[in-house]
Amino acid sequence: MTNEELQQLIMKISENVFNKPFVHDAYFNARLITTGGRYMLQTHHIQINPKSLECYGMEELEGIIRHELCHYHLHIEGKGYKHRDRDFRELLKMTNSPRFCANLESTKKKRRRIQxxxxxxxxxxxxxxxxxxxxxxxxxxxxxxxxxxxxx
Incomplete structure (x- = not known):
């Protein structure tokens, strides 16, 4: 999947699930290690870890996108967009979005042997x-x- 296809997918999910447009940029960021996605507060961009798509497939990717769009729309509206906020938790339930993404294999620490x-x-x-x-x-x-x- 390319960045353009990801952008289109996020715009489609935003319209279908939230009934609101996504007007900023979305792209893959392979440097994300421990998380499936990230919403940038300053630029309003959404970054997605490409390993989440590779390891867990399209269903997990759509869950991560819905989660990040919850952050996005609440922040744009000036409501509580953080994980601990009531507005955020309620929107997660309404949109059937996951609170956490599946653990990526790269987050497991590899134990280095003494050689x-x-x-x-x-x-x-x-x-x-x-x-x-x-x-x-x-x-x-x-x-x-x-x-x-x-x-x-």
Whole structure:
């Protein structure tokens, strides 16, 4: 789906569900990591995470659009547009919009494994590192002994 198609979809949903026009810009933003969409207060633009469409399909995308349009229309009208406001929660219920989007796979933290283990030849102190170090340049912090890479 292109940005132009997204713009048309949002304009159509705004007219059909809210009976109000959407007159600002809407586009995909791949830099959104933890959220499905974002409404910009200053510019009134709506940004959508393209991964939400890829991972969960058109139904999830339309839910995110309805949610962001709730922010949009309430903010334009000068009503409570924040998640905690009563106006916002009531409009979510009236338009059958989701309060939260589905968790994106990219939000799950990937645990980095320790790849390199070094040991002091003199005292046996162990050092776990993510990045390889030069054993001729560095010494043991405990006894100043020579370090050697240990195989796992």
């Amino acid at each position: 390199h283990v070094y040991g002091c030849i003199s005292c046996g102190q162990l050092y776990r590192r993510k990045i390889r170090i030069n054993t001729t340049k560095y010494r043991c912090g405990k006894c100043s002994g020579q370090l050697s890479k240990l195989e796992l």
